[in-house]
Amino acid sequence: MKKCILCETSKEDREFNREHIVPKQLGGSLTMKNLCKDCNSKIDDELDKKVAENLLFKIYKNDEKIKSNKGNHINPFNDFISKENENRKIEIGLDNEGNLEITSIPQIKPTLKIKNKTTDGKATGVLTAEANIPIEDLDKIFDELTKELNVELSPKSKEEIKSGKIKSKIINHEETFFMEESIDTWPIIKLFVRIAYEIAFYKLGDDYFNDPMRDKLKNYLESDDKYIEDLKTRHGISIHFLKDNEVNEAIFHLAKATYKDDNLLHYITILPARVNGINAINLVVTLFNRLSANVLISEDFNMYEINGLNAIMMFKNNGNKYTKEFPKN
Ligand SMILES: [Zn+2]
Numbered sequence: 001m002k003k004c005i006l007c008e009t010s011k012e013d014r015e016f017n018r019e020h021i022v023p024k025q026l027g028g029s030l031t032m033k034n035l036c037k038d039c040n041s042k043i044d045d046e047l048d049k050k051v052a053e054n055l056l057f058k059i060y061k062n063d064e065k066i067k068s069n070k071g072n073h074i075n076p077f078n079d080f081i082s083k084e085n086e087n088r089k090i091e092i093g094l095d096n097e098g099n100l101e102i103t104s105i106p107q108i109k110p111t112l113k114i115k116n117k118t119t120d121g122k123a124t125g126v127l128t129a130e131a132n133i134p135i136e137d138l139d140k141i142f143d144e145l146t147k148e149l150n151v152e153l154s155p156k157s158k159e160e161i162k163s164g165k166i167k168s169k170i171i172n173h174e175e176t177f178f179m180e181e182s183i184d185t186w187p188i189i190k191l192f193v194r195i196a197y198e199i200a201f202y203k204l205g206d207d208y209f210n211d212p213m214r215d216k217l218k219n220y221l222e223s224d225d226k227y228i229e230d231l232k233t234r235h236g237i238s239i240h241f242l243k244d245n246e247v248n249e250a251i252f253h254l255a256k257a258t259y260k261d262d263n264l265l266h267y268i269t270i271l272p273a274r275v276n277g278i279n280a281i282n283l284v285v286t287l288f289n290r291l292s293a294n295v296l297i298s299e300d301f302n303m304y305e306i307n308g309l310n311a312i313m314m315f316k317n318n319g320n321k322y323t324k325e326f327p328k329n
Contacts, residue, residue: 004036005201006218011036021198022266025052026287027066030312032202043221050187060288065098073098186226193217196283196295199268204304213298264289268312272301
């Protein structure tokens, strides 16, 4: 029998699922097994879905080439349509390696009428222009058409095609476009708190059941609250983009120096420190090496046997597989 860290019910071992602390879909591989199946589906399923849909995480996953469960590269901008110009659609696709590929499409379907020589020398054919042809390849294609069909395109037709009645890659034109998307932040905040809660038990053990801060985190996780006012006011959970925050930046450099590895993907640092007269234990959770949150998990580090900086690191190797991961005491 063991006690579930959320509902606090003692259950048989088979009633527990192996739980990924950083979700598997984000490349996390550290697991623990002290959340019961009921709680697992109650707090995880909806949040995992929101995390999967979150644009910011999709961008990071694309960048790190973390594939979907079905093994496909993630396209964060699948449904994006440029609002900049009504006559033009910007399509953002992926190449074979999963890199973003941007294409500009005129909304008029490009058709190209040419004279087609037949045996009697008089006939007209219609050719629909091939999509996705880079401008610089057009002259080559005109030459091929001439050879294939034995006709000449007039200079006027060529100009018409080149002037944009044909799909063209804007990459080749060095055009700029702007996109506006909004990103839900609450699934990100909730995910950080969930990770902090689980790591607290992972590192501090069952003593954490008696920690008053644990109740606050648990209440938030179990509630439908999207925002975290109660936790935010006094002690803060604060979320930063890494490059905007000196403290988190410093931790990153410390982590790199400690583990002598530049290939960090996710890392979690436990910082017992005396802050404003409180014996605080802070967790700094950093995802994708870019997005970082400080979460206060305890106001009394004397309850635990914990000394100095502790870190849990998740590395990536060159094949973009996230294999090495270990807790360090
Ligand atoms: Zn439970």
